[in-house]
Amino acid sequence: MSKIGFIGIGLMGQPMSARLLAADYDLMIWNRSVEKCLPLAELGAAIADSPEVIAQHCDVICLCLTDTIAVEAVFSQLQPHLKSGQVILDFSSIDPLATQKLANHCSTIGVDWIDCPVSGGVQGAASGTLAMMAGGRLEAIDKLKPLLANLSSRLTYMGASGSGQYTKICNQMLVSCQALVIAEVVAFAESAGVNSQLLAEAFSGGFADSKPLQILAPEMAERRFTPEKWHVKTLLKDLDMAVDHSRIVRSSTPMSGLAAQLMRLHAVAGYSDKDPSTLVNLYLEPHE
Amino acid sequence: MSKIGFIGIGLMGQPMSARLLAADYDLMIWNRSVEKCLPLAELGAAIADSPEVIAQHCDVICLCLTDTIAVEAVFSQLQPHLKSGQVILDFSSIDPLATQKLANHCSTIGVDWIDCPVSGGVQGAASGTLAMMAGGRLEAIDKLKPLLANLSSRLTYMGASGSGQYTKICNQMLVSCQALVIAEVVAFAESAGVNSQLLAEAFSGGFADSKPLQILAPEMAERRFTPEKWHVKTLLKDLDMAVDHSRIVRSSTPMSGLAAQLMRLHAVAGYSDKDPSTLVNLYLEPHE
Amino acid sequence: MSKIGFIGIGLMGQPMSARLLAADYDLMIWNRSVEKCLPLAELGAAIADSPEVIAQHCDVICLCLTDTIAVEAVFSQLQPHLKSGQVILDFSSIDPLATQKLANHCSTIGVDWIDCPVSGGVQGAASGTLAMMAGGRLEAIDKLKPLLANLSSRLTYMGASGSGQYTKICNQMLVSCQALVIAEVVAFAESAGVNSQLLAEAFSGGFADSKPLQILAPEMAERRFTPEKWHVKTLLKDLDMAVDHSRIVRSSTPMSGLAAQLMRLHAVAGYSDKDPSTLVNLYLEPHE
Amino acid sequence: MSKIGFIGIGLMGQPMSARLLAADYDLMIWNRSVEKCLPLAELGAAIADSPEVIAQHCDVICLCLTDTIAVEAVFSQLQPHLKSGQVILDFSSIDPLATQKLANHCSTIGVDWIDCPVSGGVQGAASGTLAMMAGGRLEAIDKLKPLLANLSSRLTYMGASGSGQYTKICNQMLVSCQALVIAEVVAFAESAGVNSQLLAEAFSGGFADSKPLQILAPEMAERRFTPEKWHVKTLLKDLDMAVDHSRIVRSSTPMSGLAAQLMRLHAVAGYSDKDPSTLVNLYLEPHE
């Protein structure tokens, strides 16, 4: 079995690495802030001194980093030490165009770059039930399937490099627009005198149902805004990215575009670091 | 067991009535076009000559009619013959304010009007798995539960008269906005070079998933627009009604409002009687 | 010279009547609240006891009333006493479809109904510089030109009955959308560190200029919200009417539709009776 | 009188330079494609071999270039040769943040960068009636006033570097949103049976009036789409820039955001290089 590197031991990277260790993979890890590596070392992971060491020793190099800038920064440290035949497996959600550039660059030196963003959150990472949307060379992805089976309950091959990242953007458009529609539905129901706490139950299993509905509608109805499990600013960043890329590929996305503007209105009004359930306040609170 | 009337033997009323007959209810039916009653008569239903006859003989009078106008028309025929203690159980999706007027009127003569719009389509009607959202006097609804159990797998009591209809509007806002977001996501994915046929599979079970996604995304991706299972004009009517009622209850619904305008743009361009899967053409077809 | 009736001595009707008196017209007036007639009586107007008296004595009957309901109420009092050859000249801004019904009704008894809504405000009424958009029989309107010349500096014949009212709706769409765009431009400029008090001057006479810009941008920039010269609720009513009628004529109006929703968001947040200049707060005030 | 350089002899730069020559300024010009300089040479302009020569000889260096990239490219050629006391006067419409960087850079070497984007088109350039919105050091702008008086009938000082560019973005938001509202108003009027050719006249001088209305409404009404005087893609670029910058300064701009999406829908449908008057087709043409 090949040697696996994992760079980015954050909220997602930590449980994903732990699952690989539990599956007896030979794992070498690196994180900018080294202390996050220690619990994994106790589970058997080797701690690398630098990305360079990972590049020198590992066949598959997993990344799970904040954003495009972080991925590019780490890649610039890996790059001088990469060897033909290696695979970089990027779980981060980043810019599809940056991904395509990185993948092109890698292909010139015989390295595969696989974009493999995930959906399912920390919980999905811990339980190995992430959904993954992969882009890159099919043969390379096929070889990774046994590894990925430890992390994911659904892996969809989307096509050439960047396709995984584009698909992740689609995922976020659906989720973020849904959050905004739920907010206006909850507010409308209340204004009409309907007990909005019953909506999630009433729609359960039907055409109007979705996971965001089951989570957000009751929180909105009860004004239960803490603990924050995700942030308005994250949805806003996702929607802004959707608008940017729809512009680049010359496709009109009016619903996502309006959602971005409403999300911004809410963020600017002081809700940037709050839970998206606060969106109900956009419609029900006086803004004087 | 009490005598049940059923008025409106259409696409929905037919299978609902058939299930009541199968459950051995004593059923008397009426339909404007009498021929639709014949198959049910063979299953044991009595055919009434007029709504008047139903009002004279039945304890519970079910309605499943096209729209507000149809319900008001039938009610004006029932009304002179209603007696205290009877229940009108309206499965139609109609105007909540009209419902409240009808319910107020009925309450002055000791009759309960229960608004009980349904979700789940003809298939749900046939299998007895409709979702129902009921408004009206709780005690009256409680008494109807054994009857409704034959038609529905989920009955939610939403509150006072009209609440069921308002909830149905919420249901339609969620579904119709979702249809428009799916259209722009599919178009975006294709413009980005992603195989849009894989989106439904990739998102299955995740936060971006929903029944409309599983149905519409593949149809849109494959440009499979027939057979038409529902119509653009129906979603448009629902969205227009949502906008009207959000206005009346003084709640802002910008996502639904934009969805209504985009749906109208599509309808006016010739898609009014087409399947909502054609919405992908709003983004991918030249309109010259 | 013929005898003129004027019904509706409100903010607009008062100065319009005064101008007709100043031009030596033989004027008979009626107002629901009689006290508003007194100043005009001093200028020479005859006060009628009822609309009936106006119908009996006047060749041309001017209306300047609040809304559709008021016009229909007054018409039902006039109608039994109307005679072939009379002209009803309606300056009110009302529903185009109601207008068409009234006009059809009148035409069956040989009476011309001219819809002639105006633009220019109380100031334009006082100075005789109203813009008028007329619908109805061209010959009838031509005959009214000498009369209208006392009130208006611009009379445009728009076509058949109702055309004037539709044109007034177009006028209001342009003005109300403009108000919302100005609000977001002022907020954007301030957020970018630009002195928004200079925008009106900077754009004066250019492509971005308009009367609403010259009035609203400085008020918004200086947060000078009183005295209220018009109301958020009026623009909202106009936008709602535009959305309704665009629906009826099957035309999509997404900009006006969004403007209606944003205007409603602002109205619901407590600004319904405030000046539209407060719209800047939609973007610059926290709504917590 | 000081020596003036002018770089960028395009549609705007040509007539602006001609006016400076007519006012007897000592003018040295440079253009990437030298042939455009020849007519000005006949009027007395000196042609420089490179931007370098302009930097060496001129006190005030005017730029009137396509976009941010062009301005940055030319600046990199000027920069090594700039001397303290010189002024760069940038008439181009470019990114405000790029402007601020350029201005900061210049200030370290004692050079003033004045952003001075213009509005009024080729016609305004030829007649010296451009509106100018200037950002930068006030004293530097004050010294330029005699020069600018030859080109402009209105110069507004907006504040620090970049303010001029931000103001130009505001200008474009107002104009581009207005174009879209006019399109939906014209389409609505026609759908309602109103002769849309009369709208411009009917609204002339009133609250709904604007230069775009007077130009676009008749063109739209008559489907007079050529000759193209401006392009859909230009308005789209402006709106996209507005959306980008409103995001950067954290201000919500929903009307401009929707306008961008609708403009993109129209552009993608084949109208990118067409006149904005074609926007009426977004609402009136079937897109099957």
Ligand SMILES: NC(=O)C1=CN([C@@H]2O[C@H](COP(=O)(O)OP(=O)(O)OC[C@H]3O[C@@H](n4cnc5c(N)ncnc54)[C@H](OP(=O)(O)O)[C@@H]3O)[C@@H](O)[C@H]2O)C=CC1
């Ligand atoms: N959290 C979630 O629910 C989900 C997250 N994702 C995606 O997964 C990725 C990781 O998210 P998550 O684990 O939540 O984020 P965290 O913030 O918890 O972790 C981010 C990781 O990136 C590292 N990092 C950031 N910048 C740099 C840099 N310049 N150089 C080196 N390392 C850097 C951090 O190091 P350090 O510890 O030193 O800060 C940390 O290890 C993101 O792309 C996210 O969008 C996808 C689905 C769900």
Ligand SMILES: NC(=O)C1=CN([C@@H]2O[C@H](COP(=O)(O)OP(=O)(O)OC[C@H]3O[C@@H](n4cnc5c(N)ncnc54)[C@H](OP(=O)(O)O)[C@@H]3O)[C@@H](O)[C@H]2O)C=CC1
């Ligand atoms: N179809 C679906 O998937 C769903 C439908 N609904 C709702 O259920 C209700 C019924 O829908 P559906 O069964 O599909 O519709 P159909 O068109 O199949 O049936 C409508 C029924 O209404 C009757 N009707 C219409 N106008 C009048 C009138 N003026 N007087 C008397 N009877 C009249 C019709 O009689 P006739 O046969 O003589 O025309 C017919 O029986 C509607 O409110 C709909 O919104 C809810 C969920 C799903």
Ligand SMILES: NC(=O)C1=CN([C@@H]2O[C@H](COP(=O)(O)OP(=O)(O)OC[C@H]3O[C@@H](n4cnc5c(N)ncnc54)[C@H](OP(=O)(O)O)[C@@H]3O)[C@@H](O)[C@H]2O)C=CC1
């Ligand atoms: N104000 C403005 O700036 C402009 C107004 N308009 C339009 O002009 C019309 C008049 O507006 P304005 O003068 O400002 O309004 P006012 O509210 O000042 O006047 C309304 C008039 O309508 C009368 N009225 C209302 N309801 C009834 C009824 N049921 N029966 C009899 N009379 C009734 C009122 O009588 P009473 O005195 O008894 O209440 C009053 O004379 C409106 O349609 C408005 O939209 C158009 C352009 C500009």
